Amino acid sequence: MQIRQAQASDAAGIAEIYNDAVLNTTAIWNDATVDEADRAAWIAGRQGSGFPVLVAVDGDEVVGYATYGDFRPHDGFRHTVEHSVYVRGDQRGSGIGRQLMMHLVNAARENGVHVMVAAIESGNTGSLRLHEKLGFVETGRMPEVGTKFGRWLDLVLLQLMLDGPR
Template sequence: MSLTIRPVEPRDHAALAEIFSHYVRHTTVSLSAVEKDAAAMAAYFEGRAALGRGSFVAEEGGEVLGYATYDQFRPNDGYRHTMEHTIMLTAAAAGRGAGRALMQALEDHARAAGQHVLVGAITADNASSIAFHEAMGFEITGRMPQVGRKFDQWHDLVLMQKLL
């Protein structure tokens, strides 16, 4: 079977909510403690689409393997060409090229939309994500010690960026 990258559709919202909620429940990939259901994911992706932001799904054989999206890094107009992205995959998708394909789709979309920079904000203990971003041409541009809290521990945040 071949990997397909396509825009997020309403039929994906439940699967995407489960992917996100898995990370909320079990990891520090997301420092959020709030899970999302299909309706919350629908609002999340519809809001981004209304702003012209890209949101994509990786799918293989009808199975959703993950998603990627981006939105403005900070809210004021001085950052209107700097986007922060999110990529989340199922455990089964790891090492199968879905992350790379999703990142390429995001970069292509952001570049075509006139964006200049993609930013990744990664929990410092997520070594595989940091290595993935480095392999995709991102550079570490900052580290913010103990800015997040989850599972009764403080977590550092690593900021990475790539010029488009």
């Protein structure tokens, strides 16, 4: 497995992982799926804004991806980012998410990020445990702020303090 910056040619694999999460999990609180063109534009937009989009590839197959972006649009939050990490369904639990996160945290440090935020559905114990093992600490819980599959969802906020500007 290799972890590298995403390219437009990775858009189909990223879309497949994203759509599986939309249709089958509460990891993404969207109802609509996306196509390859949407994800290609998304990759270009993220990278054009200076944010990393990392992919884990096994041969030619995308098996996971991770990125971060603005936490909030206001100037005062310029040193804080919110991130996402997703792994293909048949690869979850294999350590790919951890590897992607370690690369993403390193990228954040190199880019002077001060705080990384994770917003995770409270029932996603695998993701919560992964983040805790990487040093993220829970800083808040927001009951019933989202809905999917006909039920209310709670959001857990975690953060990791980095070495960025003080």
